[in-house]
Amino acid sequence: MDDLRKIIYGILIAFMALVLGFVGLIYVSGCGFTLTCPQGQPIVERTPIPTLIAATLPVPDHTLALAAFNKCQIAAVDLIGAWVSAHYPENDKFTFTDVKGVQCEGVFKKDVLPVFTESNLWYAGSPACDSCHQSDLKLAVKNMDLSSYAGIIAGSGRANGEPKGKDILGGGNWDQALLHQMLFAPNGQTSIGRPAMPFGRPADVPANGPLIYAGAPVAGAPTVAVSAATGTPIAVATTSSTPSTASAEADIAKPSNPGGPGPAVGLSGNAEAGIQIFAANCAVCHAANGVGGIANPGSDDGTIPALNPIDETLKSPDYKTFASNIDLFIEHGSTPAGTQPVFQMPAWGDKGLLTPQQIADVIAYLIGLNP
Numbered sequence: 001m002d003d004l005r006k007i008i009y010g011i012l013i014a015f016m017a018l019v020l021g022f023v024g025l026i027y028v029s030g031c032g033f034t035l036t037c038p039q040g041q042p043i044v045e046r047t048p049i050p051t052l053i054a055a056t057l058p059v060p061d062h063t064l065a066l067a068a069f070n071k072c073q074i075a076a077v078d079l080i081g082a083w084v085s086a087h088y089p090e091n092d093k094f095t096f097t098d099v100k101g102v103q104c105e106g107v108f109k110k111d112v113l114p115v116f117t118e119s120n121l122w123y124a125g126s127p128a129c130d131s132c133h134q135s136d137l138k139l140a141v142k143n144m145d146l147s148s149y150a151g152i153i154a155g156s157g158r159a160n161g162e163p164k165g166k167d168i169l170g171g172g173n174w175d176q177a178l179l180h181q182m183l184f185a186p187n188g189q190t191s192i193g194r195p196a197m198p199f200g201r202p203a204d205v206p207a208n209g210p211l212i213y214a215g216a217p218v219a220g221a222p223t224v225a226v227s228a229a230t231g232t233p234i235a236v237a238t239t240s241s242t243p244s245t246a247s248a249e250a251d252i253a254k255p256s257n258p259g260g261p262g263p264a265v266g267l268s269g270n271a272e273a274g275i276q277i278f279a280a281n282c283a284v285c286h287a288a289n290g291v292g293g294i295a296n297p298g299s300d301d302g303t304i305p306a307l308n309p310i311d312e313t314l315k316s317p318d319y320k321t322f323a324s325n326i327d328l329f330i331e332h333g334s335t336p337a338g339t340q341p342v343f344q345m346p347a348w349g350d351k352g353l354l355t356p357q358q359i360a361d362v363i364a365y366l367i368g369l370n371p
Helices: 002-031 076-085 108-117 149-154 178-183 245-250 271-281 319-332 356-369
Strands: 066-068 072-075 094-097 103-106 211-214 223-227 233-236
Touching: 072 076, 072 094, 072 103, 076 094, 076 103, 076 108, 076 178, 076 211, 076 319, 103 108, 108 149, 108 211, 271 356, 319 356
Parallel strands: none
Antiparallel strands: 066 223, 072 211, 094 103, 223 233
């Protein structure tokens, strides 16, 4: 037993001696017989010649840098509405007015379709509309496809894959369109009382949906730039010889009384109801069907303006712009130019003579008279 123990200890000692000898051999071959090992220090070679060339250009000032940002900003529902009101072209451009009053133009595939196919657009975490309304009609909610132009035009309720279902675009009348009723959500609900779409939409999302960037200003309209430092949009004046939007707006007929559009502009009007309201309140001055011709002594024009046809400067291919132009007169009233006109336009909205819904119905009726 003792002999075996001696053999094991001998082997261990021999092994340790071999390891130490090998390490020592490596150290001596690399560093020599010294503990400082100068051969192991990094080699630093210095030169009196500079290795970097001094900069000669001025330091750029990024705080004033502008990056071109030729996009318009508009509420999602209003963008869809402008496209529908233009009779939903697939490839042709359609016009709309952005939140700054700039006349813009867009195309369906690039500007409208993403409203239905992009997630996180309506609110943070929102699913894309086509995640439920997909091309497979057997799985699509309401058997409706919102993933393509053909699917949107085909409508809803195509349970058996029919080429045409229920029209969701109101035949080009956005105010009456089923899609408008589902997307426009005052007080967190749609105008027909169902839960606001897209699904799960919070009540704090504006009634017309979130503001999005889409389209571009038409030729001659002011462009927009963005500060490279802050990302803030900055208005840039156009250099085109085309009249600016501001001067064009100055030519639009406006009431004498000040004020902006009232709540009726954000409501869905019913043209059929508007006929009755107009006959009861407006026809006495503007004549049946708004054809005009009633004298107004003391006014420069001599007669009360006709509404059928209406002043051309009030008309717009964008329904909401057209509605806003009319609403200014109905909401705040107006006194015609002249020495002492007998008839004046009452402030139907400001004085509570008509409700916002009644005003919206009259507007829908008047727009229908002036296609």
